[in-house]
Amino acid sequence: MDLQALKIFKAVANEGGIARAANVLNCVQSNVSTRLRQLESRLGIQLFHRRNGRLVITSEGLQLLDYAERILKLADEAQSVVRGGGEPAGKLRIGATEVTVTAHLPRLLASFHRRFPKVEMTIETGSIEQVMKAILADRLDIALLPSRVMTGELAEEEAFDDELLLITDSNHPAVLSTADLKDCSFLAFRQDGFHRARFENWLAGVKPKITLEFSALEVIIACVAAGMGVSLIPRSLIESRNLASLIKCHTLPADIASDPVRIAWRKEIVRHRARDEFIRCLKGH
Structure with missing residues (x-):
C-alpha cells in the first residue's frame, strides 16, 4: 500500500476536508482528490461520504485509519532505525x-x-x-x-x-492509628482513583467522612491547610514546592507509602x- 496515499487519507480524515488537508500537506487540492479517489478505487470501498461539500468518514474508513496510523508510525520507526544515530526529533x-x-x-x-x-x-x-x-x-x-x-x-x-505522605493542617495531632482519621474528609485529585483506593485500603474499613474531589494541587493544599480534611501527596512534590511550612506531614506504613x-x-x-x-x-x- 502506498505510504503517501495513506498520509493523504489520514490528513483528510483528521482535517475533515480536501482543502484543509491540502493546506496541511502543502500540496494542491487536485492532487489530494486524485490520490484519495485512486486509493478508494484500489481498495474497492468508499472511505468518505460526500455530504453538502463535507467529507464524513465511513465505517470502513475508520478501520483503515487505525491501520494507516500504525503503518505510518512503523514506517517512521523503520526509517529512524535504518538511519541510526542523530538527535531524536x-x-x-x-x-x-x-x-x-x-x-x-x-x-x-x-x-x-x-x-x-x-x-x-x-x-x-x-x-x-x-x-x-x-x-x-x-x-x-x-x-x-x-x-x-x-x-x-x-x-x-x-x-x-516515590514516597506518599499523609498531609493534614499544621495543628492536627500526630496520627498514631487509622482510628485517628475516622472523622476526617479525604481530599483527592478528581481522576486519582489509585491514591484514594490506597487511603481507603489503609483505613481498613474506617471510611473517611466524605471524599472531596479537586482538579488542582494548590486547591487541595489550601483546603488541607485550612483544616478541611487530609490527603496523600508524594514527598517529592511537597519538597519541590516547599509546602512543609503550610501543612503537617505524617509518614505512612511502608506498604502504603510506596508510590x-x-x-x-x-x-x-x-x-x-x-x-x-x-x-x-x-x-x-
Whole structure:
C-alpha cells in the first residue's frame, strides 16, 4: 500500500476536508482528490461520504485509519532505525495521571527539552483507565502510571519510586492509628482513583467522612491547610514546592507509602528514539 496515499487519507480524515488537508500537506487540492479517489478505487470501498461539500468518514474508513496510523508510525520507526544515530526529533506523546504530571514531570520535561529540543512533546492527562485506553489506541507513545498495566499488548517497567505522605493542617495531632482519621474528609485529585483506593485500603474499613474531589494541587493544599480534611501527596512534590511550612506531614506504613511510577509502551513499537531517550531520563530521575 502506498505510504503517501495513506498520509493523504489520514490528513483528510483528521482535517475533515480536501482543502484543509491540502493546506496541511502543502500540496494542491487536485492532487489530494486524485490520490484519495485512486486509493478508494484500489481498495474497492468508499472511505468518505460526500455530504453538502463535507467529507464524513465511513465505517470502513475508520478501520483503515487505525491501520494507516500504525503503518505510518512503523514506517517512521523503520526509517529512524535504518538511519541510526542523530538527535531524536519528531513527536513524543506522553500520558500520565494528574498526580504524576504535577509531582514528577515539570523538571523531567524541562531537562529532556534542554537535551533534545527537536522533540515536540504533548501531554495528555486522565485517570489510569483513560491513559491506558489512549496508549492501547495508539494515541500515546508512552504512559506513566502508578500501577501495573496487566495487558499483553504493552511492555512496562518501573521507572522510579516515590514516597506518599499523609498531609493534614499544621495543628492536627500526630496520627498514631487509622482510628485517628475516622472523622476526617479525604481530599483527592478528581481522576486519582489509585491514591484514594490506597487511603481507603489503609483505613481498613474506617471510611473517611466524605471524599472531596479537586482538579488542582494548590486547591487541595489550601483546603488541607485550612483544616478541611487530609490527603496523600508524594514527598517529592511537597519538597519541590516547599509546602512543609503550610501543612503537617505524617509518614505512612511502608506498604502504603510506596508510590512507584511505572512506564508503559506498545510492544510492537520496538524502537522509538524520542521515547527511548525519555525512558532513560525517567530512570535517572
